[in-house]
Amino acid sequence: MPTWTEEELTRIGSAVELDLESERGDGSLRTPVTMWVVRAGDHVYIRSVKGRGGPWFRGVQTRRQGRISSGGVRKSVTFQEADASERSGADAAYREKYGAYTGIVDHVLTEQARESTLRLVPRS
Template sequence: MTTTTTWTDDELDRIGHAEELEIASLRRDDTLSSRRTIWVVRLGDDIYVRSVNGPGSDWYRSTRVRQEGRIQAGGVTKDVTFVDADEETNDVVDAAYRSKYGHYAAHIIQAITSPEASSTTMQLVPRA
């Protein structure tokens, strides 16, 4: 049985300030998939990720199998559960991506905040 925990303030700060996060999903046989590098945002006490390429992305599709995996960012390595975000959260996550990554080209920010990308928004919940 999986037990969830909460992020520590230090983990939230380190992950939230990291430019990129490495993510790997847990396969049916309990092995981890190859790590992928993605962007990450912090909202209060929560951490969110999404696929810039939408639901067709290999890494995103692999999160659908067990909805568990491992992340690394800012010197933090943590086993997590992937929890689909609700639509109301997407607007706030869009704003967080625009704020954190706004120094990138406009077309990149448009891609990460597109409806297709928003449909893949997941909260990362730490597992014990």
């Protein structure tokens, strides 16, 4: 399975935002959606503030793959459900990275948002 390089992890982890284009059923890419992104260890995570019912999250479920762009890294990825055990690490990463956005960061830390945590895995 492909993995992120240290340079990619650093660049994505340092970027404020990520643009996500999920694949439709026919393989074409949807319009990019901009969101927050965090690095926790050797993994990259995103979440939907609106939880599993959020529009972009529902779109990701079609094929569970797409393309991301963040920190100068442009990569095809697979979207994998993060295990419940991974959520606390992502929570800490969100608090550390976006804590200056008092009040706003709390929206990605609700149980609804936590349940939508996706791990981004690079594709070959």
